[in-house]
Amino acid sequence: MEEETVIASLAALAQPVRLRVFRALVVAGPAGLTPTALCERLGVAATTLSFHLKELTHAGLIDQEREGRHLIYRAVFAHMNALLSYLTEHCCAGQPCDEAACVPASPCSTC
Template sequence: MENKEVIKALAALAQPNRLQIFRALVVQGPGGMTPAVLAEQLAVPAATLSFHLKELLNADLVSQERSGRNLIYRAQFDRMNAVLGFLTQNCCQGQACLTEPAVACDC
């Protein structure tokens, strides 16, 4: 990953509503959620949710798929893992600093 991609992803997550939305999509897993379900679950107005989903899409942290009349949003687990990998690359100058290795999400 390039620095600018990581900065874009972290900037998108550096807003409370977007972080909450992204975490809800991560918890939901590969099945994803519709905006209506997200709005209800998170108590976020539809217009606000739409704005934040657009920002997460722009940062490539979520994907959008049409299913009939619905849009389904999913966390981009490969992107999330790439950001985490970038942040922990060369951790502790190559020394063992974790008692257990971090496990990437296989969702």
């Protein structure tokens, strides 16, 4: 993953409503959610939600598909996994992390 893509993705998630939308779509899984369902679950106005969906789509974190008269939004799990891989690529000097050694109370020397 390119650094510019990582920055765009993290910037998109660095806003409370967008983070909540993305988390809701991750939880929904492959079935995704309609904008109406997202508005109801998150208590966000439709116009506000539309803006945030556009930002998440431009960052590559979500996509949309038309099913009949409805738009279905889904998290792009491949993009999410690539972002997580980028962020953890050099954790523990490239070795598998011992989670107990990398907790904030006692981080390993390379985390």
